[in-house]
Every structure is written in structure tokens, then in C-alpha cells.
Amino acid sequence: MIGGAAGGRSLPVSRRAAGIPSMELADLMRLANEAGAIDIALGIPQLGPPVSAVTAATAALSSGLHQYAPPAGLPGLRRMIANQFSSSGRGWDVDPGTEVTITCGATEAIMIALLSTTDPGDEVILLEPYFEVYPGMVELAGAIPVPVPLTQPDWRLDMAAVASRITSRTRAILLNTPNNPTGSVLNRGEIRDLTNMCVEHGLACISDEVYERFVFDADHVSPASVPECRERTIVAGSLSKSLRMTGWRLGYCVAEPGLTTVLRRVHERTTVGTSHPLQSGAAAVLPEDFCTAEMLRERRDAVSARLSGMGFDVQTPEGGWFVLAGVGPHSASSSQLARRLVTEAGVLVAPGTAFFSDRAEGERWIRVTFARDPDATDKALELLADFVAGQDR
Numbered sequence: 001m002i003g004g005a006a007g008g009r010s011l012p013v014s015r016r017a018a019g020i021p022s023m024e025l026a027d028l029m030r031l032a033n034e035a036g037a038i039d040i041a042l043g044i045p046q047l048g049p050p051v052s053a054v055t056a057a058t059a060a061l062s063s064g065l066h067q068y069a070p071p072a073g074l075p076g077l078r079r080m081i082a083n084q085f086s087s088s089g090r091g092w093d094v095d096p097g098t099e100v101t102i103t104c105g106a107t108e109a110i111m112i113a114l115l116s117t118t119d120p121g122d123e124v125i126l127l128e129p130y131f132e133v134y135p136g137m138v139e140l141a142g143a144i145p146v147p148v149p150l151t152q153p154d155w156r157l158d159m160a161a162v163a164s165r166i167t168s169r170t171r172a173i174l175l176n177t178p179n180n181p182t183g184s185v186l187n188r189g190e191i192r193d194l195t196n197m198c199v200e201h202g203l204a205c206i207s208d209e210v211y212e213r214f215v216f217d218a219d220h221v222s223p224a225s226v227p228e229c230r231e232r233t234i235v236a237g238s239l240s241k242s243l244r245m246t247g248w249r250l251g252y253c254v255a256e257p258g259l260t261t262v263l264r265r266v267h268e269r270t271t272v273g274t275s276h277p278l279q280s281g282a283a284a285v286l287p288e289d290f291c292t293a294e295m296l297r298e299r300r301d302a303v304s305a306r307l308s309g310m311g312f313d314v315q316t317p318e319g320g321w322f323v324l325a326g327v328g329p330h331s332a333s334s335s336q337l338a339r340r341l342v343t344e345a346g347v348l349v350a351p352g353t354a355f356f357s358d359r360a361e362g363e364r365w366i367r368v369t370f371a372r373d374p375d376a377t378d379k380a381l382e383l384l385a386d387f388v389a390g391q392d393r
């Protein structure tokens, strides 16, 4: 129980829930809403889903697909995902019957992967900076997040640092490639080192690959392509970004049958399954309906160059949807800068503090997306440029 409820009575709140902080951006988003600020913080696609998916989902609603889908997911959607996965260069011919589970976004996929592979008190390695929700998810599972910093300036893996954080309680590594927020993409050597470590120490390898299609200057290498590590790998994927349907909440886990059996047991006790008609809609898309990196390359270049031109410290991202820009030349505090940008310039960016366990390090960065509407983004960048020019005068 924690205290402090109105009337002096304690609320029946678990320690694990009480310990999870509110999302860093929530406060700023409220402020941005009130101020009518242009949002270039969140990764929300510019356009909607493919017409084929919308037409099929509408037809599914009209034809009466209103009840539960099979918990593992509609066979047609699992087949579609298995086909995409099997032809992605990972060298794994995935069986939709026993190796694919449809989840409520990659978010649920990661959560059930953590619940399926860790016990309370176990440790999970995270590569820092990380996607904001990871530490809270690990804690919800009762485990302990162990952040290991990537090396700057280009956010590479420091294997000696990872090795130094392995203990007898380490049970899993949660990695994300291409990475949100840095835009770095783990290379073949880094994946080989990580998978070797997982095999050597008997760890689960949970690989968040929601941006796998958005790789600009590198190859996407998945730990699932390393046969020796496959039995302990869970790939968390998503249709949110690749089919521009973040609100449909469709993601998936790919894992060998042994782990999939466990993942499905946990899935059946968390969400049971995601929306039946929307699964039916997504199952109707064709390979050519998926987004490609080429659709975003010019925006990635333009947004990176513009931020760099304003004096921010920018590494052009190799993949993903975001630029992580160093604020050093303009501010000692990204959280203060982000607040002032909302109220004084009408622009919402994400302060880096959400992505680092080391708050001081987080204060050095802001994250900007290049996946939103180009005109609105360019307008926001103009406002941002005016703000920093005015401030530096």
C-alpha cells in the first residue's frame, strides 16, 4: 500500500506500479496541446494505412467478425507475417502455426517476452539510450533493468562494458535495432558478439525490430539470423510503422516453437488477443504495400541537415525514424529547452532525459522525428531555427 490518497486512506497500489514514473513526455504533450505546438517529437506516420487494409477491415466489420480471434492470431495474418519474415534475409523459414504470435503492438510482444523469460529479481541488460518504456516494462515484470551505455559519438556497442554488467542474475538482453532514439543500427559483428554472449551465459535475446524496414546506410542484421542463438531469441515486430497503423495495435512475436508455446500462455493471460476485424484488414495487404526506407530517406537527410545547420550536434541516423541531436551549443538542459520550445516557439521535441538512466547525459540531447508531415515538420524546424537564433543573439 502507498499512502497519500484523499481522506488519508492508503490506495492499494503495488510497489512495482508505484515505482514506475509517468511518461516524461506526457506533461509536455499537455502543454503542447494547450499551446497548439507542432509535434515533431512522436513517431506518428504522416499517412494512414494502405487502402487494401482499410477496405478489408471495413468488410470484416460489415461481415460480422466481431468476436474473439484465435488467441495466437488470425492464421491469414500469421501467414503474411511469416512470409515477410522468411523472405527478409534472416535465413529462417518461419512456421506461422508454431512460431508467430499476434500481439497488441510490439509493446505487448516485448512485455510478454520479458514475462516469459525472467523471474522477479532477475536482471535485464538494456543498451542506453533506450526506448523510453523499456525500464518500466522490465520493472513491471519484477526484474531489474541494467543499462549499459552505447559509445559516442556514433552509439556503438561496447562489448567489454556489456560483459562487465553480466552477473549470475542476468537473464535477458533487450536490444533495439534500428534504434529509437539514436538511429544507430547494430552491425554484423555487434550482433555476433551479443548472440555469442547470450549463448555463453544462457540469456534470452529479446530483439525489438519495429524499424527493420527503415535502414538507410547499413544492413538490418537480426539476432534471429544467428542459428546458434535462435532457440533463445524472441523478435518483437510491429505493423504500426511498416503499414502506418499505430492505432490498430498490431504487433507480433517470432520465436521457435519452445519459446512460442510459453509466449502464447502469457499472451492468453494478458490480452488474449488483439482486434479481430483489424487483423483481418492487415492480413489483406500485399508485399508492395509495406513502407520502405526510400520513402523517408530524403526527409531523414533534410531534417538532419537542418538541425545540423542550426548548430545542433547531429549524427545522421543509419535507420529508424528519429534524429538524436546534441543541444550543447544552445542549452545545458534539454528538458528546459523542450519546455521553452513549446511555450515560446510552438514546437514539441522530446527531451533526451526520457532515454537515459543518467539524467545528466539525457539533458544533452533532444529527439526529433523525420516521419511526420513534411510541411508541418519544415514549419516546426523554421520556428526552432528562429528560436535558437534569437536566443544566441
Ligand SMILES: Cc1ncc(COP(=O)(O)O)c(C=O)c1O
Binding pocket: 043, 104, 105, 106, 107, 108, 131, 176, 179, 180, 208, 210, 237, 238, 239, 240, 246, 249, 250, 251
Ligand atoms: C523502439 C520501439 N519499440 C516499440 C514501439 C511500440 O510499437 P507498437 O506500436 O507496435 O506497440 C515503438 C513505438 O514507437 C518503438 O519506437
